[in-house]
Amino acid sequence: MTLGLCLLTTLLATAPARAETPQQAVQALLNSIQQVKEMEALSPEEARANRAVMDRALTHLDVAEVSQKTLGKHWKRRSAEERQQFTQLLGELFRYVAFPNSAKFFRELTIEYQDNSKDGTAATVPVVVHHKDEGEIRIDFDLLENDRRWRVVDVILDGVSMRNNLRTQFYQILKKDDFAGLVQRMQDRLDTARGGGS
Secondary structure (H helix, E strand, C coil): CHHHHHHHHHHHHHCCCCCCCHHHHHHHHHHHHHHCCCCCCCCHHHHHHHHHHHHHHHCCECHHHHHHHHHHHHCCCCCHHHHHHHHHHHHHHHHHHHHHHHHHHHCCCEEEECCCEEECCEEEEEEEEEECCCEEEEEEEEEEEECCEEEEEEEEECCEEHHHHHHHHHHHHHHHCCHHHHHHHHHHHHHHHCCCCC
16 A cells, blocks of 8 residues: 555656646746846846846747748758757847847736637737837737647737748848858847857
Protein backbone atom coordinates (compact mmCIF):
# COMPACT_ATOMS: atom_id res chain seq x y z
CA MET A 1 0.00 0.00 0.00
CA THR A 2 2.77 2.39 0.94
CA LEU A 3 4.74 1.49 -2.21
CA GLY A 4 1.66 2.01 -4.40
CA LEU A 5 0.98 5.39 -2.80
CA CYS A 6 4.61 6.37 -3.26
CA LEU A 7 4.53 5.41 -6.97
CA LEU A 8 1.27 7.31 -7.50
CA THR A 9 2.68 10.40 -5.81
CA THR A 10 5.80 10.19 -8.00
CA LEU A 11 3.75 9.81 -11.17
CA LEU A 12 1.56 12.78 -10.28
CA ALA A 13 4.57 14.88 -9.37
CA THR A 14 6.31 14.19 -12.69
CA ALA A 15 3.25 14.54 -14.92
CA PRO A 16 3.48 17.48 -17.31
CA ALA A 17 1.84 20.64 -16.05
CA ARG A 18 -1.51 21.48 -17.53
CA ALA A 19 -1.08 23.66 -20.60
CA GLU A 20 -1.98 27.28 -20.10
CA THR A 21 -4.93 28.71 -21.96
CA PRO A 22 -4.48 31.19 -24.83
CA GLN A 23 -5.58 34.04 -22.53
CA GLN A 24 -3.11 32.99 -19.85
CA ALA A 25 -0.33 32.98 -22.47
CA VAL A 26 -1.22 36.54 -23.53
CA GLN A 27 -1.46 37.67 -19.90
CA ALA A 28 1.97 36.21 -19.18
CA LEU A 29 3.41 37.96 -22.23
CA LEU A 30 1.92 41.34 -21.31
CA ASN A 31 2.89 40.98 -17.64
CA SER A 32 6.49 40.38 -18.69
CA ILE A 33 6.49 43.23 -21.20
CA GLN A 34 5.16 45.66 -18.59
CA GLN A 35 8.23 44.90 -16.44
CA VAL A 36 10.76 45.68 -19.19
CA LYS A 37 12.81 48.80 -18.43
CA GLU A 38 14.51 51.20 -20.81
CA MET A 39 18.09 50.21 -21.49
CA GLU A 40 19.68 53.53 -20.56
CA ALA A 41 21.23 54.05 -17.13
CA LEU A 42 20.70 50.50 -15.88
CA SER A 43 23.22 49.04 -13.48
CA PRO A 44 24.78 45.69 -14.50
CA GLU A 45 22.47 43.91 -12.05
CA GLU A 46 19.40 45.75 -13.39
CA ALA A 47 20.47 44.98 -16.96
CA ARG A 48 20.69 41.26 -16.14
CA ALA A 49 17.26 41.33 -14.50
CA ASN A 50 15.88 43.22 -17.51
CA ARG A 51 17.34 40.61 -19.85
CA ALA A 52 15.68 37.85 -17.82
CA VAL A 53 12.30 39.60 -18.14
CA MET A 54 12.79 40.01 -21.90
CA ASP A 55 13.80 36.36 -22.22
CA ARG A 56 10.64 35.34 -20.36
CA ALA A 57 8.48 37.49 -22.62
CA LEU A 58 10.10 35.94 -25.70
CA THR A 59 9.05 32.43 -24.63
CA HIS A 60 5.43 33.48 -25.26
CA LEU A 61 6.18 34.33 -28.91
CA ASP A 62 6.67 31.74 -31.65
CA VAL A 63 9.61 33.53 -33.22
CA ALA A 64 10.29 30.69 -35.67
CA GLU A 65 6.73 30.89 -37.02
CA VAL A 66 6.82 34.70 -37.18
CA SER A 67 10.18 34.54 -38.99
CA GLN A 68 8.87 32.14 -41.62
CA LYS A 69 5.68 34.13 -42.23
CA THR A 70 7.37 37.53 -42.36
CA LEU A 71 9.99 36.32 -44.82
CA GLY A 72 7.21 34.65 -46.85
CA LYS A 73 8.25 33.44 -50.30
CA HIS A 74 11.88 34.27 -49.51
CA TRP A 75 12.01 31.73 -46.65
CA LYS A 76 12.26 28.69 -48.98
CA ARG A 77 15.18 30.24 -50.82
CA ARG A 78 17.28 30.51 -47.68
CA SER A 79 19.60 27.84 -46.31
CA ALA A 80 19.04 26.31 -42.87
CA GLU A 81 21.89 28.46 -41.55
CA GLU A 82 20.39 31.65 -43.00
CA ARG A 83 16.98 30.81 -41.56
CA GLN A 84 18.50 30.28 -38.14
CA GLN A 85 20.42 33.57 -38.40
CA PHE A 86 17.29 35.46 -39.42
CA THR A 87 15.19 33.90 -36.65
CA GLN A 88 17.80 34.69 -34.02
CA LEU A 89 18.11 38.29 -35.20
CA LEU A 90 14.36 38.79 -35.24
CA GLY A 91 14.14 37.40 -31.70
CA GLU A 92 16.82 39.85 -30.54
CA LEU A 93 14.95 42.72 -32.21
CA PHE A 94 11.83 41.74 -30.28
CA ARG A 95 13.89 41.79 -27.08
CA TYR A 96 15.68 45.08 -27.58
CA VAL A 97 13.30 47.10 -29.78
CA ALA A 98 9.73 45.79 -29.68
CA PHE A 99 9.53 44.89 -25.98
CA PRO A 100 10.92 48.21 -24.60
CA ASN A 101 8.63 50.19 -26.95
CA SER A 102 5.65 48.04 -25.99
CA ALA A 103 6.51 48.43 -22.30
CA LYS A 104 6.17 52.21 -22.62
CA PHE A 105 2.76 51.73 -24.21
CA PHE A 106 1.34 49.07 -21.87
CA ARG A 107 2.90 50.03 -18.54
CA GLU A 108 0.20 52.40 -17.31
CA LEU A 109 -2.76 50.96 -19.20
CA THR A 110 -5.78 49.05 -17.96
CA ILE A 111 -6.13 45.86 -19.99
CA GLU A 112 -9.54 44.24 -20.44
CA TYR A 113 -9.64 40.71 -21.84
CA GLN A 114 -12.56 39.94 -24.13
CA ASP A 115 -14.07 36.56 -25.05
CA ASN A 116 -11.46 34.63 -27.02
CA SER A 117 -12.07 32.23 -29.88
CA LYS A 118 -10.35 28.91 -30.49
CA ASP A 119 -10.34 26.62 -33.53
CA GLY A 120 -8.20 23.55 -32.99
CA THR A 121 -4.62 24.70 -32.57
CA ALA A 122 -5.37 28.35 -33.44
CA ALA A 123 -6.82 30.97 -31.13
CA THR A 124 -7.43 34.72 -30.95
CA VAL A 125 -7.40 36.66 -27.70
CA PRO A 126 -8.85 40.17 -28.06
CA VAL A 127 -8.05 42.83 -25.48
CA VAL A 128 -9.18 46.41 -25.07
CA VAL A 129 -6.86 48.98 -23.52
CA HIS A 130 -7.76 52.48 -22.40
CA HIS A 131 -5.14 55.08 -23.36
CA LYS A 132 -5.34 58.57 -21.88
CA ASP A 133 -4.55 60.23 -25.23
CA GLU A 134 -5.83 57.74 -27.80
CA GLY A 135 -8.89 56.45 -25.95
CA GLU A 136 -10.07 52.86 -26.35
CA ILE A 137 -7.83 50.63 -28.46
CA ARG A 138 -8.54 47.04 -29.50
CA ILE A 139 -5.67 44.62 -29.88
CA ASP A 140 -6.05 41.03 -31.10
CA PHE A 141 -3.42 38.42 -30.26
CA ASP A 142 -3.33 35.44 -32.64
CA LEU A 143 -1.82 32.29 -31.17
CA LEU A 144 -0.89 28.78 -32.29
CA GLU A 145 -0.58 25.74 -30.04
CA ASN A 146 2.54 23.62 -30.39
CA ASP A 147 3.86 21.03 -27.91
CA ARG A 148 1.03 21.85 -25.49
CA ARG A 149 2.02 25.52 -25.44
CA TRP A 150 0.18 28.50 -26.81
CA ARG A 151 2.44 31.12 -28.38
CA VAL A 152 1.64 34.44 -30.02
CA VAL A 153 2.23 34.56 -33.78
CA ASP A 154 0.64 37.91 -34.63
CA VAL A 155 -0.58 41.09 -32.96
CA ILE A 156 -3.27 43.13 -34.70
CA LEU A 157 -3.54 46.71 -33.47
CA ASP A 158 -6.61 48.56 -34.75
CA GLY A 159 -6.76 46.22 -37.74
CA VAL A 160 -3.03 46.45 -38.59
CA SER A 161 -1.13 43.15 -38.46
CA MET A 162 2.36 43.23 -36.96
CA ARG A 163 3.34 40.22 -39.07
CA ASN A 164 2.07 41.70 -42.33
CA ASN A 165 3.70 45.02 -41.53
CA LEU A 166 7.06 43.34 -40.97
CA ARG A 167 6.69 41.30 -44.17
CA THR A 168 5.99 44.47 -46.17
CA GLN A 169 9.12 46.11 -44.75
CA PHE A 170 11.28 43.05 -45.44
CA TYR A 171 9.95 42.69 -49.00
CA GLN A 172 10.69 46.36 -49.73
CA ILE A 173 14.26 45.93 -48.56
CA LEU A 174 14.70 42.69 -50.52
CA LYS A 175 13.52 44.40 -53.72
CA LYS A 176 16.46 46.78 -53.46
CA ASP A 177 19.00 44.60 -51.69
CA ASP A 178 19.89 40.95 -51.18
CA PHE A 179 19.33 38.80 -48.10
CA ALA A 180 22.73 39.73 -46.68
CA GLY A 181 21.71 43.39 -46.94
CA LEU A 182 18.50 42.72 -45.01
CA VAL A 183 20.41 40.88 -42.30
CA GLN A 184 22.91 43.74 -42.07
CA ARG A 185 20.09 46.27 -41.64
CA MET A 186 18.58 44.15 -38.89
CA GLN A 187 21.98 43.84 -37.18
CA ASP A 188 22.55 47.60 -37.42
CA ARG A 189 19.13 48.27 -35.86
CA LEU A 190 19.92 45.81 -33.08
CA ASP A 191 23.33 47.37 -32.42
CA THR A 192 21.71 50.81 -32.17
CA ALA A 193 19.09 49.51 -29.73
CA ARG A 194 21.79 47.92 -27.61
CA GLY A 195 23.75 51.15 -27.55
CA GLY A 196 26.45 50.02 -29.92
CA GLY A 197 27.28 46.74 -28.19
CA SER A 198 25.88 43.45 -27.04
